[in-house]
Amino acid sequence: MTTTPAVLSPPAAVCSFIPDYVLRNIAERGGDEERRAALQALATSGTMRSLRVQAEARRSVLPRSAMPELTIALAPPTKERLVRDAKNTMDLRGPIVRAEAGTPSEDKTAEAAFERLGTTWDFFFQVFARNSIDKAGMPIEGVVHYRRNFDNAFWNGTQMVFGDGSGRLFTRLAHSLTVCAHELSHGVVQYDGPLVYQxxxxxxxxxxxxxxxxxxxxxxxxxxxxxxxxxxxxxxxxxxxxxxxxxxxxxxxxxxxxxxxxxxxxxxxxxxxxxxxxxxxxxxxxxxxxxxxxxxxxxxxxxxxxxxxxxxxxxxxxxxxxxxxxxxxxxxxxxxxxxxxxxxxxxxxxxxxxxxxxxxxxxx
The missing domain is CATH 1.10.390.10 (Neutral Protease Domain 2)
Incomplete structure (x- = not known):
């Protein structure tokens, strides 16, 4: 008998872009659809928060001498991006719809995410000579169309994940460079700090x-x-x-x-x-x-x-x-x-x- 593999929940804790107190206000004051979208986003961030605390705690005990950039072989940095499509589910291993060597995607959201991931990589390399998020050439992976009408975006420790927004209060999260750069910068803090999230x-x-x-x-x-x-x-x-x-x-x-x-x-x-x-x-x-x-x-x-x-x-x-x-x-x-x-x-x-x-x- 064969079984269908279970869709995995996000593997690590998140830094959500839209704070919980904003989502709570929406849940208390919004209409039915707004309330439903806010509660969905709150549930997701709530289940992941304890995982984030654990990940940051583990990172905090590593000596700075163990940072990956000090142990890798010298090589010219190369930008490596890929974007996956969650297809309005919680599947973070969905099909790759845009990759570094590929052709532009017909999905405007995937293409927007790909471009903003690249701009952020370029900034850290050209301004601070940083080779990706971890300083060691880490591929930058984005996931678009996470869940349906999901009013948030987050860094989960390994991926940049974008909801599409419900369209009532939030929208086009993957099209915002400051959203993308903010969340990827949590990865920079994760590797350079970390700073305990409390x-x-x-x-x-x-x-x-x-x-x-x-x-x-x-x-x-x-x-x-x-x-x-x-x-x-x-x-x-x-x-x-x-x-x-x-x-x-x-x-x-x-x-x-x-x-x-x-x-x-x-x-x-x-x-x-x-x-x-x-x-x-x-x-x-x-x-x-x-x-x-x-x-x-x-x-x-x-x-x-x-x-x-x-x-x-x-x-x-x-x-x-x-x-x-x-x-x-x-x-x-x-x-x-x-x-x-x-x-x-x-x-x-x-x-x-x-x-x-x-x-x-x-x-x-």
Whole structure:
């Protein structure tokens, strides 16, 4: 007797792009279809969260000397992408519909995901000389059309997974470069940090993904800090939703104010820090504070944010002094130390870092 292989659930824990508190607001305030879509997304993220905590804990005990980039043979980096089609199921091993050596897909969503995966790879290689997510040439794999009307996108530890959105509140998640770059950047944090996904260290995890996400977009568009809008998830809000994006790095708390989504709850200063047991201790909420600190540094320095400010933040993420349980203050001190190492103790970069963290209420 033959049996049909079971469809596997996602193999690792996720960093979901749309926070649970937004989905809860939708479930409480939305219509029947909106409520159904929100509950589906909540159920998925809930079943995976414990797996994510376990994966991050395992990674945190590895010595930095065990990082894969230090043990691989020297070879020219090559970009390797593939996109699978889940066909509106939970199957993450669906057919490959786009690959590096293949022809463009007729599926516009698959092609959009493929292009955005590539732009993110290009950014990390060209700006930070990083060979893929793990620094060791890891193939970047995307999955499109995950479940039906799924209102989220996530990094599951090995893959970038995109729902299509229900079309009522969220849509076209695979078409947003900041969504794709944000989630892939969780993979970068996973390999360079990690930062435990709870409380302030979790907020730093989310903030780093936001920062790198907007830097990928600014770099791809050639935008200076003055030209950039500093928004994450601009493209995913459906028509009729009252808002500009899901988050604003420059102005936390102003991204949206909608009858169903609620009001953006992010603070931009420690005076408004949110103590909560929800959202893994406010990881998506309080990330607004380090987000704004980064924009203050970048704005003070001017030019291209991925250069001086981006180098400081990226080097701080991989710094040996950064603990998995780092608080804002520890990370802030590391950014100052990195800035002084890169540019000198009396440099304008150090002054910018000090003023920025002071400006959001984090004292060094």
């Amino acid at each position: 409380g302030q260290s979790g907020a730093l995890n989310e903030s780093m993904a936001d920062v790198l996400g907007v830097l990928v977009e600014q770099w791809s568009l050639g935008q200076t800090v003055e030209q950039a809008d500093w928004l994450v998830g601009r493209e995913i809000l459906a028509p009729g939703v009252s808002g500009r994006a899901l988050r604003s790095l420059a102005e936390p708390g102003t991204a949206y104010d909608d009858d169903v989504l609620g009001k953006d709850p992010q603070p931009g200063h420690m005076d408004q820090y949110v103590d909560t047991d929800e959202d893994n201790g406010g990881v998506h909420i309080n990330s607004g504070i380090p987000n704004r600190a980064f924009t203050l540094v970048a704005t003070r320095l001017g030019g291209n944010a991925w250069e001086d400010a981006g180098r400081i933040w990226y080097a701080s993420l991989g710094h040996e002094r950064l603990l998995p349980s780092a608080m804002f203050r520890q990370f802030a001190r590391i950014t100052r130390y990195v800035a002084s190492t890169l540019f000198g103790t009396d440099s304008r970069q150090v002054s910018a870092v000090e003023e920025a963290w002071s400006g959001v209420g984090v004292e060094l």
